[in-house]
Amino acid sequence: MEQTRRDRAVVLRQLRRMLRSRPNDTVKLALLEQLNREEIEGLDLTLLCEFKRSASGVVEVKLQDRLKLLEMLERLSAPAEREGQTGVELFYQALEHRAEREEVHDS
Numbered sequence: 712m713e714q715t716r717r718d719r720a721v722v723l724r725q726l727r728r729m730l731r732s733r734p735n736d737t738v739k740l741a742l743l744e745q746l747n748r749e750e751i752e753g754l755d756l757t758l759l760c761e762f763k764r765s766a767s768g769v770v771e772v773k774l775q776d777r778l779k780l781l782e783m784l785e786r787l788s789a790p791a792e793r794e795g796q797t798g799v800e801l802f803y804q805a806l807e808h809r810a811e812r813e814e815v816h817d818s
Contacts (some may be wrong), residue, residue: 718803719787726784732757734774741770
């Protein structure tokens with residue numbers, strides 16, 4: 712139970728961080744043709760989902776949907792109606808259940 716609370720705190724903290732994050736560094740990454748490793752490590756790419764650069768130089772960037780992040784934060788922050796579990800506990804249970812089903816199908 713204690714581990715679940717710590718996991719919940721980590722998930723909620725990351726969601727809040729993503730909601731506060733700005734896409735400026737993602738745009739910087741897209742516009743600059745060459746960055747060294749130190750420059751890339753210093754960028755805040757929290758909202759970045761997908762980054763593609765074609766051989767012709769065309770850049771495609773996909774960012775997290777803030778509305779969906781906010782909805783997820785609300786769901787996970789609210790207490791669940793089932794057996795006093797929090798939304799994040801139910802979320803982890805659903806993930807574990809899905810992983811178990813995938814393991815069965817992969818076997």
